[in-house]
Amino acid sequence: MIKDNKTLELTALYEISKILGSSLNLKTTLRGVMRVLSEYLDMRRGTVALRSDHEVSIVAAHGMSEDEIRRGRYRLGEGIIGRVAKLGSPIVIPNIGDEPLFLNKTGARQMIRKENIAFLCVPIKFKNDVLGVLSVDRLFVSRGISFEEDLRLLKIIASLIAQSVKLHQEVEREREAFQEEKELLTHQLKGRFRVENIIGQSDRMQEVFEAIHQVAPSKANVLLRGESGTGKELVSKAIHYMSPRAKQAFIKFNCASIPEGLLESELFGHEKGAFTGATAMRKGRFELAHTGTIFLDEIGDLPLTLQPKILRVLQEKEFERVGGERTLKVDVRLIAATSRDLEELVSSGRFREDLYYRLNVVPILLPALRERPEDIPLLAEHFLKKYNEENRKSVSISPEVLGLFMSYDWPGNVREIENTIERLVVMTPGRSITLSDVPLNIRDRSIRTRSQTPARDALPSTIADIEKANILDALNRTGWVQAKAARILGITARQIGYKMKRYGISGVK
Ligand SMILES: Nc1ncnc2c1ncn2[C@@H]1O[C@H](COP(=O)(O)OP(=O)(O)OP(=O)(O)O)[C@@H](O)[C@H]1O
Ligand SMILES: [Mg+2]
Numbered sequence: 001m002i003k004d005n006k007t008l009e010l011t012a013l014y015e016i017s018k019i020l021g022s023s024l025n026l027k028t029t030l031r032g033v034m035r036v037l038s039e040y041l042d043m044r045r046g047t048v049a050l051r052s053d054h055e056v057s058i059v060a061a062h063g064m065s066e067d068e069i070r071r072g073r074y075r076l077g078e079g080i081i082g083r084v085a086k087l088g089s090p091i092v093i094p095n096i097g098d099e100p101l102f103l104n105k106t107g108a109r110q111m112i113r114k115e116n117i118a119f120l121c122v123p124i125k126f127k128n129d130v131l132g133v134l135s136v137d138r139l140f141v142s143r144g145i146s147f148e149e150d151l152r153l154l155k156i157i158a159s160l161i162a163q164s165v166k167l168h169q170e171v172e173r174e175r176e177a178f179q180e181e182k183e184l185l186t187h188q189l190k191g192r193f194r195v196e197n198i199i200g201q202s203d204r205m206q207e208v209f210e211a212i213h214q215v216a217p218s219k220a221n222v223l224l225r226g227e228s229g230t231g232k233e234l235v236s237k238a239i240h241y242m243s244p245r246a247k248q249a250f251i252k253f254n255c256a257s258i259p260e261g262l263l264e265s266e267l268f269g270h271e272k273g274a275f276t277g278a279t280a281m282r283k284g285r286f287e288l289a290h291t292g293t294i295f296l297d298e299i300g301d302l303p304l305t306l307q308p309k310i311l312r313v314l315q316e317k318e319f320e321r322v323g324g325e326r327t328l329k330v331d332v333r334l335i336a337a338t339s340r341d342l343e344e345l346v347s348s349g350r351f352r353e354d355l356y357y358r359l360n361v362v363p364i365l366l367p368a369l370r371e372r373p374e375d376i377p378l379l380a381e382h383f384l385k386k387y388n389e390e391n392r393k394s395v396s397i398s399p400e401v402l403g404l405f406m407s408y409d410w411p412g413n414v415r416e417i418e419n420t421i422e423r424l425v426v427m428t429p430g431r432s433i434t435l436s437d438v439p440l441n442i443r444d445r446s447i448r449t450r451s452q453t454p455a456r457d458a459l460p461s462t463i464a465d466i467e468k469a470n471i472l473d474a475l476n477r478t479g480w481v482q483a484k485a486a487r488i489l490g491i492t493a494r495q496i497g498y499k500m501k502r503y504g505i506s507g508v509k
Contacts, residue, residue: 009153012040016157020164024171029164030060033157038062041153043136044117047072048124048161049081050132056085058106059132068106079103081133084121088130090155092147093119096137120147122154126162131169134158195238198231199382202372208235211364216242221314223299223359224337226366229415232337233297235366239335240293248292253285256301263306265322268313274323284321286313286330293333299359300340300351307352314358334359369410369417373469376406376417377476383418387425395425397433403469404435408442468503471496475505 019032030048037046045063049056049072058064058072074082080102084091096102096117117137124132134154195209215222216239224232233252240250258266265274269284285294296302302310313319314334318327336359345351369376380397388394397405410416420442424433435443470489478484486496500506 008040012036013153013156013160015040017160020160024168026165026168027060030161031062033161034060034062037136037157043138045137047081047135048132049074049085049135050124050165051076051085051130056081056133064106072106074103074105079105080119080121081135084123084133084135085130088123088125088128090120090122090151092121092151094147118147120150120154122151122158124158124162124165126166131162131165134161195242198234198238199378200372200375201378202367202375204367204372205375208364208366211362212238212242215239215362215364217244219333221333221359221361222335223361223363224335224366225342225363226337226339227368227411227413228339229413230366230368231414232339232366233295235364236293236295236335236337240295240333243293243333245292245333249289250293250295251285251289252295252297254297256298260303260305263303264309267306268309268319268321269324270322271324274321278323281321284319286319286332287321287328289332290330291332293335296334296336298338298340299336300338300342300345302351304350304352307355311352311355311358314355369413373406374472374476376410377402377473379414379417380405380421383421384425387422391425393425395428395431395433397421397424398435399470399473400435400466401433401438402473403466404438404443406469406472407465408445467499468505471499471503471505 015036016033019036020029022032023029034046034048037043043062045061047058047061047064047069049058054076056074056076058069061069061072064072072081074085076082076086080091080093080099093099093102096119099119102119116139118139119135119137121133121135123130124134134157136150136154138150195212198205198209200206200208212235222236222239224235226232236252237250240246253267255263265278265282265284267284267286269282269287270278272278272281296310309319313330313332317331318329320327342351342356342360346353346356369379380402384395384397405417412419420439423439424437428437471485474485474488475482478488482496482500483493486493489496491499
């Protein structure tokens with residue numbers, strides 16, 4: 001291999017170390033190394049194989065086709081390459097034609113008569129770890145040739161390769177760790193801030209989203225509390241569709257919607273002839289919800305007489321149809337909702353305590369809109385877009401109207417703001433919704449609300465409220481970048497800071 005020429009050997013080593021340091025793409029650099037070996041030294045074929053847990057496979061080669069390279073995989077201990085990988089010491093085969101261990105798995109040497117080839121194989125070692133195997137073939141003319149010089153050079157090259165492979169592995173490991181961390185963070189961010197179709201960036205709504213994410217995958221009963229129009233039904237659907245039951249039925253039933261006498265048969269079904277008019281068997285809501293989710297709205301209106309039956313189906317998962325003898329089994333997840341004061345119903349004896357505890361496993365309280373005014377601009381924008389699209393219009397809301405919306409107390413919560421905006425989009429003749437378009441009840445009530453709040457400093461409360469609303473709006477529009485919001489408002493960054501403090505607006509969002 002070495003034409004007794006030290007200079008040639010040194011040049012090759014120099015070239016190889018240059019190539020190994022040139023790029024982090026291991027395959028490319030190893031291919032470069034093999035090319036240098038073949039150019040400077042008298043070699044026919046060379047391979048670099050790298051070790052994984054149970055095998056070594058060729059990753060770069062000189063004088064072999066892609067196909068031959070792909071076939072070059074050896075179990076530890078298999079063939080010569082597998083042996084060197086396993087034992088960690090070099091093997092020299094002076095004449096592969098005489099060697100039964102020689103597998104010729106890759107088929108690369110079909111063309112040459114085996115007996116003319118010597119095979120040198122050294123481990124690529126880093127400290128005591130065998131990272132792979134470097135092997136080289138050379139033609140030889142006479143038997144009895146000394147391979148010692150060749151072996152010495154190959155060992156040096158293998159140790160250069162080892163350092164490069166090690167470095168590459170470290171970089172790769174770090175990159176993977178970084179990637180994992182990045183994915184985790186993105187996942188957490190998504191999980192924290194979003195539930196499809198539900199709008200809200202306020203801390204209160206963020207808590208709700210977090211609870212939804214936590215409870216959705218489980219089978220736990222959920223109790224949704226909140227005033228009318230706060231989104232209880234919307235949340236119940238979100239939980240179902242984010243749960244493993246998403247593809248099964250979502251059955252909704254309002255306990256206040258029908259007379260007491262008909263409730264049982266609605267919920268549990270009835271057999272044919274159970275009562276006058278029961279001309280056929282009918283399945284109840286629980287049966288229809290089997291393997292899915294049942295949403296019992298206005299659970300606080302459930303009559304006392306029916307409460308034990310609901311408790312039983314939750315605890316024992318069984319019930320009978322009205323007029324039926326047979327006990328039926330169901331697997332149902334329950335989500336209940338109420339805007340009533342259940343604790344008060346319990347203490348006045350109108351709601352069973354045991355049922356209350358069964359339902360209240362995971363309570364989620366939906367905040368009233370007036371408790372999170374910072375969500376009002378977002379909701380307004382959301383519904384404006386929705387109803388503009390529905391009505392093929394493109395009206396906008398003037399800042400004064402938004403200010404008014406933010407100071408109004410919205411007793412009907414999100415449903416009320418949604419209905420108000422729908423009406424305004426439909427009824428407003430112009431391109432912009434202005435104060436005079438807004439229904440009187442909102443204008444009146446918002447003034448009443450404002451006069452109830454104590455005046456801040458010397459400013460009349462109405463102006464203070466509108467100013468606060470405008471600041472909040474500007475902050476929301478600029479993603480809470482104070483300097484940008486100040487520019488919109490035509491004031492300095494210092495001024496907006498001062499005003500935010502004065503109105504108790506926290507700068508961190
Ligand atoms: N955070 C929200 N984002 C977007 N839309 C919402 C949100 N909250 C509620 N809505 C919408 O407001 C309307 C009322 O919501 P929903 O019916 O879920 O309220 P509810 O709490 O069940 O009210 P009720 O107690 O009166 O039955 C629906 O059209 C719903 O889509
Ligand atoms: Mg509802």
